[in-house]
Amino acid sequence: MADSGDHPPRRSICRHTLATRIWHWVNAVTIFIMIGSGLMILNAHPHLYWGHYGANFDTPWIDLPHWPGWLTIPSSYNLALARRWHLTFALVLAFGLLFFMVASLINRHFQRDLRLRRAEVAPRHLWADIKAHLAFRFSDPDRPGAYNTLQKLSYVAVIFVLIPVMILSGLTMSPGMDAAWPWLIDLFGGRQSARSVHFIAAALIAGFVTVHLALVILAGVWNELRSMITGRWEVEDADRGEAA
């Protein structure tokens, strides 16, 4: 493990636990499939409504474009196959989240890495964090392994809000689940409202993925990729702090 004396010592830390890494990659595949097959399903009726009902003679709040084949799974119109993809991987998404939540409570990932301190969400600190992002500084040299505040906020939003909303609004579209758990209908104010919320939350997740990928590239693709595969993340020298 010892570095040879000729090279400056390079420190690497274990940034991601095995549970986090497994969930990350399973989720990467799952979200990709869910968005692609979801857009294909949406192509069957690309109009969204609020309330319990909504069909061709009712007034949608939004008429969506027809999603092109390079964005959908499968690439040519096939509602049945898109549903096979979507409804099977929905189970992977839901039980994957459950696995990750239990594992992250046990290995204390949530308590250690994602807990937001009061001082962190103070406007002054948030503003400083935004400025640091604009300067492409994403980690604190004093605590290199810690997530920055915007990072924590976005992960918390995805893990505890967006994906649970996706799952619950998805379940609300199931007539079988509406009989089993009628409170789902009350939660969203109707099946068509749930369908609208499902789309909005999916758009936010797609936005998260886009920003996430951009930041991975800006923060250094290979270091970030390696840390999500092996767990090891190389710490930058403090004096090169402004480097991306």
Added chain:
Amino acid sequence: MSRFLTRRAALTGLAVGAGGLLTGCDKLGNEGPVRKFIFKGDGWNRGLQRLITSRDALAPEFRPDQMSPIFRSNGTRNPNTQSYNAHAAADFSTWRLKIDGRVARPLSLSMAQLRSLPARSQITRHDCVEGWSAIGKWTGPRLGPLLRHAGLRDDARYIVFHCADRFGGTPYYESIDLVDAFHPQTILAWAMNDHVLSVPHGAPVRLRVERQLGYKHAKYVERIEAVASLDDIGRGQGGYWEDVADYDWYAGI
């Protein structure tokens, strides 16, 4: 500079990779182990839903003021066969609904007989597999007591609904299991929104199976068959859309 190139290479890689992945998904969905995997979800979702749903859990029912102003029709809007048109011309007074297959006492009911049976009315939401929903009122006798009257044999597992409409020459049919067949809201509807069922909505009688999607709600029903297995019906997948386009047999989701 080299870092810039790395970034650009990475971005290009991501774009090409995403495109490649999507093309790959078509192949994976059409053959091989991934297709097998995604076709397992039908049974998994059915099993999970049945596990957490009580047999008699009711689909939500609505107030009259919550009904859709216009309830669109879908699928076959008119079977338009010679024999169907003859029945329609006679106001379906000549229509017979047969109940047979794995039953002790096969039945053949006229519409007058069907309408004289104790009926259930329910205002429910109809969910199409395409994504839209419409709320309407349905009236008709419950299927469960009719099946009891016919006397299901011990080996009956599924109830098949044979319809008068044809899709490209192929008869439409659908099937449900006994849990849904005996569900309190599963009715043979002969009225919709307090009017005699219209042709676009399945005259003279259609199935309502309220915990499943629209394509399970067979219209123009002329024969109800109790079977031990779905293998010998149609192409064996349990319904017209299941046979011709790989739709899930369990449409509770």
